[in-house]
Amino acid sequence: MKNNKFSIIILTALLTLSMMLSGCTFINNLEVKMNLKNEQFEYIKQNKIDKIVIQNVRDSGFRFMVTNSNAIDDIYKLLSEGSEVSKKSSLDPDYIFEVCIGDEVKEKYQYVVGASERDTGNFYNEYKAFSVSKNLENTIMQNLSVIRKPRDFQYIYYQSILKVIERKKDVLYNDNKVGIDIGTDSDCLKYIFSADLEEFKKNLNKTLPNVHMVNNNYGDFDTVIKVKNRGYNSTTFKTLITVENKKDKSFESYYIVAEYNYKDWDIKVSEPDKMPQDW
Template identity: 75%
Template sequence: MRNSKFLTIVLPLVLVSSMMLSGCSFIDNIEVKMNLKNQQFDYIKQNKVDKIIIQSVRDSGFRFVVNDPKAIDDIYKILSDGSEVSKKSSLDPDYIFEVCTGDEVRKYQYVVGANEHGTGNFYDDDKAFSVPKNLENTIMQNLSFIRKPRDFNYIYYQSILKVIDKKKDSLSNGNKVGVNISGDTDCLKYIFSVDLEDFKKSLNKTLPSVDLVNNNYEDFDTIIKVKNRGYNSTVFKTLITVDNKKDNSFESYYVTAEYNYKDWDIKISEPNKVPQDW
Protein backbone atom coordinates (compact mmCIF):
# COMPACT_ATOMS: atom_id res chain seq x y z
CA MET A 1 0.00 0.00 0.00
CA ARG A 2 2.82 2.34 0.91
CA ASN A 3 4.62 1.55 -2.39
CA SER A 4 1.44 2.30 -4.30
CA LYS A 5 1.12 5.72 -2.68
CA PHE A 6 4.79 6.41 -3.34
CA LEU A 7 4.41 5.63 -7.06
CA THR A 8 1.26 7.74 -7.25
CA ILE A 9 3.16 10.77 -5.96
CA VAL A 10 6.58 10.28 -7.52
CA LEU A 11 5.71 9.01 -11.01
CA PRO A 12 3.90 12.20 -12.12
CA LEU A 13 6.82 14.28 -10.84
CA VAL A 14 9.27 12.20 -12.86
CA LEU A 15 7.13 12.54 -15.99
CA VAL A 16 6.81 16.31 -15.57
CA SER A 17 10.55 16.64 -15.02
CA SER A 18 11.28 14.57 -18.13
CA MET A 19 8.95 16.71 -20.20
CA MET A 20 10.57 19.88 -18.91
CA LEU A 21 14.04 18.59 -19.71
CA SER A 22 13.06 17.47 -23.21
CA GLY A 23 10.82 20.47 -23.88
CA CYS A 24 13.50 22.67 -25.43
CA SER A 25 14.69 19.99 -27.85
CA PHE A 26 11.06 19.14 -28.71
CA ILE A 27 10.33 22.79 -29.52
CA ASP A 28 13.58 23.06 -31.47
CA ASN A 29 12.61 20.03 -33.58
CA ILE A 30 9.21 21.54 -34.34
CA GLU A 31 10.83 24.85 -35.37
CA VAL A 32 13.30 23.02 -37.64
CA LYS A 33 10.47 21.10 -39.34
CA MET A 34 8.53 24.33 -39.86
CA ASN A 35 11.67 26.01 -41.29
CA LEU A 36 11.60 28.58 -38.48
CA LYS A 37 15.02 27.41 -37.35
CA ASN A 38 17.93 25.58 -38.97
CA GLN A 39 20.70 23.30 -37.75
CA GLN A 40 23.26 24.24 -40.38
CA PHE A 41 25.21 26.41 -37.94
CA ASP A 42 25.19 23.99 -35.01
CA TYR A 43 28.90 23.41 -35.61
CA ILE A 44 29.49 26.89 -34.17
CA LYS A 45 27.89 25.74 -30.91
CA GLN A 46 29.37 22.22 -30.95
CA ASN A 47 32.94 23.07 -31.92
CA LYS A 48 35.30 25.62 -30.50
CA VAL A 49 35.13 28.51 -32.95
CA ASP A 50 38.32 30.53 -32.55
CA LYS A 51 37.01 33.66 -34.23
CA ILE A 52 34.66 35.08 -36.83
CA ILE A 53 36.26 37.52 -39.27
CA ILE A 54 33.91 40.05 -40.88
CA GLN A 55 35.20 41.92 -43.93
CA SER A 56 33.48 44.77 -45.76
CA VAL A 57 33.18 44.05 -49.49
CA ARG A 58 33.39 47.72 -50.50
CA ASP A 59 36.07 48.85 -48.06
CA SER A 60 39.06 46.47 -48.07
CA GLY A 61 40.50 48.25 -45.03
CA PHE A 62 37.38 47.65 -42.95
CA ARG A 63 37.91 44.25 -41.34
CA PHE A 64 37.28 43.21 -37.77
CA VAL A 65 37.56 40.04 -35.72
CA VAL A 66 34.93 38.70 -33.31
CA ASN A 67 36.57 36.39 -30.76
CA ASP A 68 34.47 37.02 -27.66
CA PRO A 69 32.59 33.76 -26.85
CA LYS A 70 29.36 35.60 -26.00
CA ALA A 71 29.45 37.61 -29.23
CA ILE A 72 30.09 34.41 -31.21
CA ASP A 73 27.15 32.75 -29.43
CA ASP A 74 24.94 35.75 -30.24
CA ILE A 75 25.83 35.41 -33.93
CA TYR A 76 25.14 31.65 -33.79
CA LYS A 77 21.68 32.18 -32.29
CA ILE A 78 20.73 34.69 -34.99
CA LEU A 79 22.01 32.46 -37.81
CA SER A 80 20.19 29.41 -36.41
CA ASP A 81 16.96 31.47 -36.43
CA GLY A 82 17.35 32.00 -40.17
CA SER A 83 15.19 29.95 -42.52
CA GLU A 84 16.75 28.07 -45.42
CA VAL A 85 15.59 29.30 -48.83
CA SER A 86 16.07 28.16 -52.41
CA LYS A 87 17.98 31.10 -53.87
CA LYS A 88 20.40 33.89 -52.97
CA SER A 89 19.70 37.60 -52.95
CA SER A 90 20.22 39.33 -56.29
CA LEU A 91 21.98 42.22 -54.51
CA ASP A 92 25.74 42.46 -54.12
CA PRO A 93 26.97 41.27 -50.70
CA ASP A 94 28.03 43.86 -48.13
CA TYR A 95 30.15 41.62 -45.88
CA ILE A 96 32.11 38.39 -46.06
CA PHE A 97 32.02 36.20 -42.93
CA GLU A 98 34.86 33.77 -42.22
CA VAL A 99 34.07 31.34 -39.41
CA CYS A 100 37.39 29.90 -38.20
CA THR A 101 37.52 26.57 -36.37
CA GLY A 102 41.15 25.52 -36.06
CA ASP A 103 42.53 25.21 -39.59
CA GLU A 104 39.06 25.09 -41.14
CA VAL A 105 37.53 28.30 -42.48
CA ARG A 106 33.94 28.48 -43.70
CA LYS A 107 33.03 31.51 -45.81
CA TYR A 108 29.62 33.18 -46.17
CA GLN A 109 28.36 36.33 -47.84
CA TYR A 110 25.89 38.67 -46.19
CA VAL A 111 23.59 41.34 -47.65
CA VAL A 112 22.59 43.80 -44.93
CA GLY A 113 18.86 44.44 -44.58
CA ALA A 114 17.81 42.55 -47.70
CA ASN A 115 14.19 41.40 -47.48
CA GLU A 116 13.45 40.14 -50.96
CA HIS A 117 10.72 37.52 -50.69
CA GLY A 118 12.05 33.94 -50.80
CA THR A 119 15.71 34.89 -51.16
CA GLY A 120 18.62 34.49 -48.78
CA ASN A 121 20.73 37.34 -47.49
CA PHE A 122 23.31 35.04 -45.84
CA TYR A 123 24.76 32.32 -48.05
CA ASP A 124 27.71 30.22 -49.19
CA ASP A 125 28.23 28.26 -52.42
CA ASP A 126 25.73 25.58 -51.41
CA LYS A 127 23.00 27.03 -49.19
CA ALA A 128 21.17 30.31 -48.63
CA PHE A 129 19.40 31.57 -45.52
CA SER A 130 17.07 34.44 -44.77
CA VAL A 131 18.46 35.70 -41.45
CA PRO A 132 16.89 38.26 -39.11
CA LYS A 133 17.85 41.92 -39.32
CA ASN A 134 19.29 41.83 -35.80
CA LEU A 135 22.44 40.25 -37.25
CA GLU A 136 23.22 43.74 -38.55
CA ASN A 137 22.55 45.19 -35.09
CA THR A 138 24.82 42.61 -33.47
CA ILE A 139 27.63 43.55 -35.86
CA MET A 140 27.23 47.22 -35.07
CA GLN A 141 27.16 46.57 -31.31
CA ASN A 142 30.59 44.99 -31.63
CA LEU A 143 31.88 48.04 -33.50
CA SER A 144 32.06 50.49 -30.63
CA PHE A 145 34.96 52.18 -32.40
CA ILE A 146 32.76 53.10 -35.38
CA ARG A 147 30.93 56.42 -35.25
CA LYS A 148 28.44 56.39 -38.09
CA PRO A 149 27.45 59.93 -39.11
CA ARG A 150 24.02 61.02 -37.93
CA ASP A 151 21.31 60.39 -40.55
CA PHE A 152 24.00 59.12 -42.92
CA ASN A 153 21.68 57.82 -45.63
CA TYR A 154 19.87 61.13 -45.88
CA ILE A 155 22.78 63.54 -45.95
CA TYR A 156 25.03 61.37 -48.10
CA TYR A 157 22.62 60.60 -50.90
CA GLN A 158 20.73 63.90 -50.74
CA SER A 159 23.99 65.83 -51.18
CA ILE A 160 24.63 63.98 -54.45
CA LEU A 161 21.04 64.35 -55.65
CA LYS A 162 21.04 68.09 -55.00
CA VAL A 163 24.18 68.59 -57.11
CA ILE A 164 22.69 66.53 -59.94
CA ASP A 165 19.46 68.49 -59.72
CA LYS A 166 21.45 71.75 -59.88
CA LYS A 167 23.23 70.51 -63.04
CA LYS A 168 20.23 68.72 -64.51
CA ASP A 169 19.75 70.97 -67.55
CA SER A 170 23.33 70.68 -68.79
CA LEU A 171 23.52 66.96 -67.97
CA SER A 172 20.32 66.15 -69.86
CA ASN A 173 21.69 67.02 -73.30
CA GLY A 174 22.41 63.49 -74.52
CA ASN A 175 24.81 62.85 -71.66
CA LYS A 176 25.19 59.46 -70.09
CA VAL A 177 26.10 60.26 -66.48
CA GLY A 178 27.89 57.99 -64.02
CA VAL A 179 28.06 58.55 -60.25
CA ASN A 180 31.27 57.18 -58.74
CA ILE A 181 31.30 56.55 -54.98
CA SER A 182 33.84 53.72 -55.01
CA GLY A 183 36.70 56.05 -54.01
CA ASP A 184 34.88 57.56 -51.03
CA THR A 185 36.88 55.45 -48.55
CA ASP A 186 35.68 57.27 -45.42
CA CYS A 187 32.08 56.34 -46.15
CA LEU A 188 32.18 52.96 -47.92
CA LYS A 189 31.72 51.11 -44.62
CA TYR A 190 28.30 52.76 -44.23
CA ILE A 191 27.07 52.02 -47.76
CA PHE A 192 24.89 48.93 -48.22
CA SER A 193 23.35 47.35 -51.32
CA VAL A 194 19.76 47.83 -50.14
CA ASP A 195 20.33 51.56 -49.70
CA LEU A 196 22.06 51.79 -53.09
CA GLU A 197 18.97 50.30 -54.74
CA ASP A 198 16.82 53.05 -53.21
CA PHE A 199 19.41 55.64 -54.26
CA LYS A 200 19.32 54.40 -57.87
CA LYS A 201 15.56 54.89 -57.97
CA SER A 202 15.97 58.45 -56.70
CA LEU A 203 18.71 59.07 -59.27
CA ASN A 204 16.48 57.97 -62.13
CA LYS A 205 13.68 60.24 -60.95
CA THR A 206 16.09 63.19 -60.97
CA LEU A 207 17.91 62.31 -64.19
CA PRO A 208 16.91 59.23 -66.24
CA SER A 209 20.31 58.98 -67.95
CA VAL A 210 22.29 58.55 -64.72
CA ASP A 211 23.65 55.34 -63.19
CA LEU A 212 26.28 54.18 -60.72
CA VAL A 213 29.81 53.57 -61.99
CA ASN A 214 30.87 49.95 -61.57
CA ASN A 215 34.30 49.59 -63.19
CA ASN A 216 32.83 50.92 -66.45
CA TYR A 217 34.08 54.53 -66.71
CA GLU A 218 34.24 54.29 -70.50
CA ASP A 219 30.46 53.89 -70.71
CA PHE A 220 29.79 57.44 -69.47
CA ASP A 221 30.11 60.92 -70.95
CA THR A 222 30.17 62.58 -67.53
CA ILE A 223 31.55 61.24 -64.25
CA ILE A 224 30.29 62.63 -60.94
CA LYS A 225 32.79 61.74 -58.22
CA VAL A 226 31.98 61.87 -54.50
CA LYS A 227 34.51 62.31 -51.69
CA ASN A 228 33.75 62.97 -48.03
CA ARG A 229 35.76 65.81 -46.45
CA GLY A 230 34.95 65.30 -42.81
CA TYR A 231 32.03 65.06 -40.43
CA ASN A 232 30.97 65.30 -36.82
CA SER A 233 27.59 65.12 -35.07
CA THR A 234 26.28 68.32 -36.67
CA VAL A 235 28.32 68.95 -39.84
CA PHE A 236 28.90 66.75 -42.91
CA LYS A 237 31.10 67.96 -45.79
CA THR A 238 31.32 66.43 -49.24
CA LEU A 239 33.34 67.37 -52.32
CA ILE A 240 31.49 66.46 -55.53
CA THR A 241 33.21 66.90 -58.89
CA VAL A 242 31.54 66.86 -62.30
CA ASP A 243 33.88 65.79 -65.12
CA ASN A 244 32.15 66.33 -68.48
CA LYS A 245 34.09 64.67 -71.29
CA LYS A 246 31.84 66.09 -73.99
CA ASP A 247 32.70 69.73 -73.42
CA ASN A 248 35.98 69.10 -71.54
CA SER A 249 34.71 70.90 -68.44
CA PHE A 250 35.50 70.08 -64.83
CA GLU A 251 33.64 71.59 -61.88
CA SER A 252 33.96 71.15 -58.13
CA TYR A 253 31.03 71.59 -55.75
CA TYR A 254 31.59 71.95 -52.01
CA VAL A 255 28.57 70.62 -50.14
CA THR A 256 28.04 71.40 -46.46
CA ALA A 257 25.21 69.81 -44.48
CA GLU A 258 24.47 71.33 -41.06
CA TYR A 259 22.13 69.81 -38.49
CA ASN A 260 19.77 72.41 -37.02
CA TYR A 261 16.71 71.75 -34.90
CA LYS A 262 16.09 68.13 -35.97
CA ASP A 263 16.66 68.89 -39.64
CA TRP A 264 19.57 69.12 -42.10
CA ASP A 265 20.35 72.24 -44.09
CA ILE A 266 22.31 71.24 -47.20
CA LYS A 267 24.20 74.04 -48.97
CA ILE A 268 25.96 73.73 -52.33
CA SER A 269 28.71 76.14 -53.32
CA GLU A 270 29.00 77.86 -56.66
CA PRO A 271 31.18 75.91 -59.13
CA ASN A 272 34.86 75.84 -58.09
CA LYS A 273 34.27 78.27 -55.23
CA VAL A 274 35.55 77.11 -51.84
CA PRO A 275 33.35 78.33 -48.94
CA GLN A 276 35.06 80.35 -46.21
CA ASP A 277 34.21 77.81 -43.52
CA TRP A 278 35.39 74.83 -45.55
Protein backbone atom coordinates (compact mmCIF):
# COMPACT_ATOMS: atom_id res chain seq x y z
CA MET A 1 0.00 0.00 0.00
CA LYS A 2 2.82 2.34 0.92
CA ASN A 3 4.62 1.54 -2.33
CA ASN A 4 1.49 2.44 -4.31
CA LYS A 5 1.19 5.81 -2.50
CA PHE A 6 4.87 6.53 -3.13
CA SER A 7 4.47 5.66 -6.81
CA ILE A 8 1.46 8.00 -7.08
CA ILE A 9 3.46 10.84 -5.50
CA ILE A 10 6.37 10.30 -7.91
CA LEU A 11 4.01 10.13 -10.89
CA THR A 12 2.24 13.32 -9.82
CA ALA A 13 5.56 15.13 -9.42
CA LEU A 14 6.73 13.98 -12.85
CA LEU A 15 3.46 15.06 -14.48
CA THR A 16 3.65 18.47 -12.78
CA LEU A 17 7.25 18.95 -13.89
CA SER A 18 6.36 17.91 -17.43
CA MET A 19 3.49 20.39 -17.55
CA MET A 20 5.73 23.16 -16.23
CA LEU A 21 8.39 22.45 -18.83
CA SER A 22 5.89 22.23 -21.67
CA GLY A 23 4.30 25.43 -20.40
CA CYS A 24 7.66 27.23 -20.55
CA THR A 25 8.20 25.93 -24.07
CA PHE A 26 4.72 27.08 -25.09
CA ILE A 27 5.29 30.57 -23.68
CA ASN A 28 8.72 30.77 -25.32
CA ASN A 29 7.31 29.72 -28.70
CA LEU A 30 4.48 32.23 -28.36
CA GLU A 31 6.91 35.07 -27.60
CA VAL A 32 8.96 34.14 -30.67
CA LYS A 33 5.88 34.03 -32.92
CA MET A 34 4.70 37.43 -31.61
CA ASN A 35 8.20 38.85 -32.27
CA LEU A 36 8.60 39.66 -28.56
CA LYS A 37 11.66 37.46 -28.47
CA ASN A 38 14.15 36.09 -30.99
CA GLU A 39 16.27 32.95 -30.95
CA GLN A 40 19.19 34.30 -32.97
CA PHE A 41 21.41 34.68 -29.90
CA GLU A 42 20.81 31.29 -28.26
CA TYR A 43 24.42 30.33 -28.95
CA ILE A 44 25.43 32.97 -26.38
CA LYS A 45 23.17 31.40 -23.73
CA GLN A 46 24.61 27.95 -24.35
CA ASN A 47 27.92 29.02 -22.79
CA LYS A 48 29.83 28.60 -26.02
CA ILE A 49 31.06 32.18 -25.92
CA ASP A 50 34.34 33.08 -24.22
CA LYS A 51 34.12 36.85 -24.56
CA ILE A 52 32.34 39.76 -26.21
CA VAL A 53 34.67 42.51 -27.46
CA ILE A 54 33.06 45.95 -27.64
CA GLN A 55 34.70 48.76 -29.61
CA ASN A 56 33.56 52.39 -29.56
CA VAL A 57 33.46 53.63 -33.16
CA ARG A 58 34.46 57.24 -32.41
CA ASP A 59 37.10 56.53 -29.78
CA SER A 60 39.56 53.88 -30.94
CA GLY A 61 41.04 53.67 -27.44
CA PHE A 62 37.70 52.72 -25.91
CA ARG A 63 37.78 48.99 -26.48
CA PHE A 64 37.10 46.39 -23.82
CA MET A 65 36.29 42.71 -23.33
CA VAL A 66 33.33 41.26 -21.46
CA THR A 67 34.36 37.86 -20.06
CA ASN A 68 32.25 37.59 -16.91
CA SER A 69 29.53 34.97 -17.45
CA ASN A 70 26.89 37.02 -15.62
CA ALA A 71 27.65 40.08 -17.73
CA ILE A 72 27.50 38.01 -20.92
CA ASP A 73 24.15 36.62 -19.75
CA ASP A 74 22.84 40.17 -19.18
CA ILE A 75 23.78 41.07 -22.75
CA TYR A 76 22.15 37.88 -24.05
CA LYS A 77 18.86 38.67 -22.28
CA LEU A 78 18.65 42.16 -23.80
CA LEU A 79 19.53 40.87 -27.27
CA SER A 80 17.05 37.99 -27.11
CA GLU A 81 14.28 40.42 -26.16
CA GLY A 82 14.96 42.46 -29.30
CA SER A 83 12.49 42.32 -32.17
CA GLU A 84 13.75 41.28 -35.59
CA VAL A 85 13.02 44.00 -38.14
CA SER A 86 13.42 44.37 -41.89
CA LYS A 87 15.92 47.23 -42.07
CA LYS A 88 18.79 48.70 -40.09
CA SER A 89 19.09 52.21 -38.68
CA SER A 90 20.20 55.00 -41.00
CA LEU A 91 22.36 56.46 -38.21
CA ASP A 92 26.08 55.74 -37.94
CA PRO A 93 26.88 52.95 -35.45
CA ASP A 94 28.27 53.85 -32.02
CA TYR A 95 29.72 50.45 -31.09
CA ILE A 96 30.96 47.30 -32.81
CA PHE A 97 30.32 43.99 -31.01
CA GLU A 98 32.52 40.97 -31.68
CA VAL A 99 31.19 37.72 -30.19
CA CYS A 100 34.16 35.39 -29.79
CA ILE A 101 34.89 31.71 -29.24
CA GLY A 102 38.50 31.72 -28.13
CA ASP A 103 40.24 34.12 -30.49
CA GLU A 104 37.78 33.44 -33.31
CA VAL A 105 35.11 36.06 -34.01
CA LYS A 106 31.89 34.05 -34.42
CA GLU A 107 29.61 37.03 -35.09
CA LYS A 108 30.09 40.75 -35.59
CA TYR A 109 27.38 43.37 -35.06
CA GLN A 110 26.98 47.13 -35.15
CA TYR A 111 25.01 48.95 -32.46
CA VAL A 112 23.36 52.40 -32.47
CA VAL A 113 22.69 53.58 -28.91
CA GLY A 114 19.16 54.71 -28.16
CA ALA A 115 17.99 54.82 -31.79
CA SER A 116 14.21 55.25 -31.92
CA GLU A 117 13.43 55.14 -35.62
CA ARG A 118 10.24 53.24 -36.30
CA ASP A 119 10.62 49.62 -37.49
CA THR A 120 14.39 49.91 -37.83
CA GLY A 121 17.13 47.90 -36.16
CA ASN A 122 19.77 49.47 -33.92
CA PHE A 123 21.69 46.18 -33.52
CA TYR A 124 22.56 44.54 -36.82
CA ASN A 125 24.97 42.80 -39.15
CA GLU A 126 24.85 42.33 -42.92
CA TYR A 127 22.22 39.59 -42.61
CA LYS A 128 19.78 40.57 -39.85
CA ALA A 129 18.66 43.61 -37.88
CA PHE A 130 17.12 43.82 -34.40
CA SER A 131 15.50 46.58 -32.40
CA VAL A 132 16.98 46.25 -28.91
CA SER A 133 16.47 48.20 -25.71
CA LYS A 134 18.62 51.25 -24.97
CA ASN A 135 19.36 49.49 -21.67
CA LEU A 136 22.08 47.66 -23.57
CA GLU A 137 24.22 50.78 -23.35
CA ASN A 138 23.53 50.99 -19.59
CA THR A 139 24.64 47.37 -19.26
CA ILE A 140 27.88 48.23 -21.06
CA MET A 141 28.60 51.12 -18.69
CA GLN A 142 27.69 49.10 -15.58
CA ASN A 143 30.45 46.66 -16.45
CA LEU A 144 33.00 49.45 -16.73
CA SER A 145 33.63 50.63 -13.20
CA VAL A 146 36.50 52.85 -14.38
CA ILE A 147 34.23 54.84 -16.68
CA ARG A 148 32.28 57.70 -15.15
CA LYS A 149 30.00 59.34 -17.66
CA PRO A 150 29.49 63.04 -16.83
CA ARG A 151 26.12 63.93 -15.33
CA ASP A 152 23.57 64.97 -18.01
CA PHE A 153 26.30 64.74 -20.65
CA GLN A 154 24.00 64.91 -23.69
CA TYR A 155 22.55 68.19 -22.36
CA ILE A 156 25.57 70.01 -21.00
CA TYR A 157 27.90 69.13 -23.87
CA TYR A 158 25.68 70.24 -26.72
CA GLN A 159 24.09 73.15 -24.85
CA SER A 160 27.54 74.69 -24.30
CA ILE A 161 28.17 74.66 -28.06
CA LEU A 162 24.75 76.16 -28.80
CA LYS A 163 25.37 79.01 -26.35
CA VAL A 164 28.58 80.00 -28.16
CA ILE A 165 26.81 79.82 -31.54
CA GLU A 166 24.00 81.99 -30.17
CA ARG A 167 26.63 84.50 -29.03
CA LYS A 168 28.24 84.57 -32.51
CA LYS A 169 25.07 84.14 -34.57
CA ASP A 170 24.99 87.58 -36.19
CA VAL A 171 28.57 87.25 -37.44
CA LEU A 172 28.17 83.66 -38.59
CA TYR A 173 25.05 84.42 -40.62
CA ASN A 174 27.06 86.34 -43.24
CA ASP A 175 27.14 83.67 -45.98
CA ASN A 176 29.49 81.58 -43.90
CA LYS A 177 29.61 77.84 -44.21
CA VAL A 178 30.09 76.81 -40.58
CA GLY A 179 31.51 73.50 -39.33
CA ILE A 180 31.35 72.06 -35.82
CA ASP A 181 34.44 69.98 -35.03
CA ILE A 182 34.14 67.56 -32.09
CA GLY A 183 36.29 64.84 -33.66
CA THR A 184 39.38 65.60 -31.57
CA ASP A 185 37.58 65.97 -28.23
CA SER A 186 39.21 62.78 -27.00
CA ASP A 187 37.89 62.91 -23.43
CA CYS A 188 34.28 62.93 -24.60
CA LEU A 189 34.17 60.91 -27.83
CA LYS A 190 33.15 57.76 -25.95
CA TYR A 191 29.96 59.52 -24.78
CA ILE A 192 28.92 60.91 -28.16
CA PHE A 193 26.17 58.85 -29.80
CA SER A 194 24.53 59.17 -33.19
CA ALA A 195 20.98 59.61 -31.87
CA ASP A 196 22.09 62.52 -29.65
CA LEU A 197 24.07 64.02 -32.54
CA GLU A 198 21.00 63.88 -34.78
CA GLU A 199 18.97 65.81 -32.19
CA PHE A 200 21.82 68.31 -31.82
CA LYS A 201 21.90 68.89 -35.59
CA LYS A 202 18.19 69.73 -35.54
CA ASN A 203 18.73 72.27 -32.77
CA LEU A 204 21.74 73.69 -34.63
CA ASN A 205 19.73 74.37 -37.76
CA LYS A 206 17.05 76.16 -35.75
CA THR A 207 19.74 78.54 -34.51
CA LEU A 208 21.98 78.81 -37.55
CA PRO A 209 21.32 77.67 -41.13
CA ASN A 210 24.11 76.17 -43.22
CA VAL A 211 25.94 74.59 -40.28
CA HIS A 212 27.30 71.05 -40.44
CA MET A 213 29.51 68.66 -38.49
CA VAL A 214 33.16 68.48 -39.59
CA ASN A 215 33.94 64.98 -40.82
CA ASN A 216 37.42 64.92 -42.34
CA ASN A 217 36.46 67.93 -44.47
CA TYR A 218 37.91 70.86 -42.50
CA GLY A 219 38.80 72.70 -45.71
CA ASP A 220 35.16 72.90 -46.84
CA PHE A 221 34.21 75.46 -44.17
CA ASP A 222 34.63 79.22 -43.85
CA THR A 223 34.34 79.07 -40.07
CA VAL A 224 35.22 76.14 -37.82
CA ILE A 225 33.98 75.88 -34.24
CA LYS A 226 36.15 73.43 -32.35
CA VAL A 227 35.29 71.82 -29.01
CA LYS A 228 37.76 70.51 -26.42
CA ASN A 229 36.76 69.37 -22.95
CA ARG A 230 38.93 70.63 -20.10
CA GLY A 231 37.69 68.50 -17.24
CA TYR A 232 34.56 67.44 -15.41
CA ASN A 233 33.24 65.91 -12.23
CA SER A 234 29.72 65.36 -10.88
CA THR A 235 29.01 69.10 -10.46
CA THR A 236 31.40 70.95 -12.81
CA PHE A 237 31.97 70.76 -16.55
CA LYS A 238 34.60 72.84 -18.39
CA THR A 239 34.91 73.19 -22.14
CA LEU A 240 37.10 75.30 -24.40
CA ILE A 241 35.38 76.30 -27.65
CA THR A 242 37.34 78.09 -30.35
CA VAL A 243 35.94 79.94 -33.35
CA GLU A 244 38.24 80.18 -36.36
CA ASN A 245 37.04 82.48 -39.16
CA LYS A 246 39.11 81.83 -42.27
CA LYS A 247 37.66 84.78 -44.19
CA ASP A 248 38.92 87.50 -41.88
CA LYS A 249 41.63 85.29 -40.35
CA SER A 250 40.31 85.81 -36.83
CA PHE A 251 40.51 83.32 -33.95
CA GLU A 252 38.62 83.51 -30.66
CA SER A 253 38.55 81.30 -27.58
CA TYR A 254 35.52 80.91 -25.31
CA TYR A 255 35.86 79.34 -21.87
CA ILE A 256 32.72 77.60 -20.66
CA VAL A 257 32.20 76.71 -17.03
CA ALA A 258 29.00 74.86 -16.15
CA GLU A 259 28.03 74.17 -12.55
CA TYR A 260 25.26 71.87 -11.39
CA ASN A 261 22.98 73.53 -8.85
CA TYR A 262 19.94 71.64 -7.59
CA LYS A 263 18.70 69.77 -10.67
CA ASP A 264 19.88 72.41 -13.15
CA TRP A 265 23.06 73.55 -14.89
CA ASP A 266 24.32 77.12 -14.74
CA ILE A 267 26.33 77.61 -17.94
CA LYS A 268 28.67 80.59 -18.10
CA VAL A 269 30.41 81.63 -21.33
CA SER A 270 33.43 83.92 -21.04
CA GLU A 271 34.09 86.97 -23.13
CA PRO A 272 36.34 86.22 -26.15
CA ASP A 273 39.88 85.22 -25.12
CA LYS A 274 39.27 85.94 -21.41
CA MET A 275 40.12 82.96 -19.25
CA PRO A 276 38.25 82.90 -15.93
CA GLN A 277 40.34 83.07 -12.77
CA ASP A 278 39.09 79.68 -11.54
CA TRP A 279 39.85 77.96 -14.84
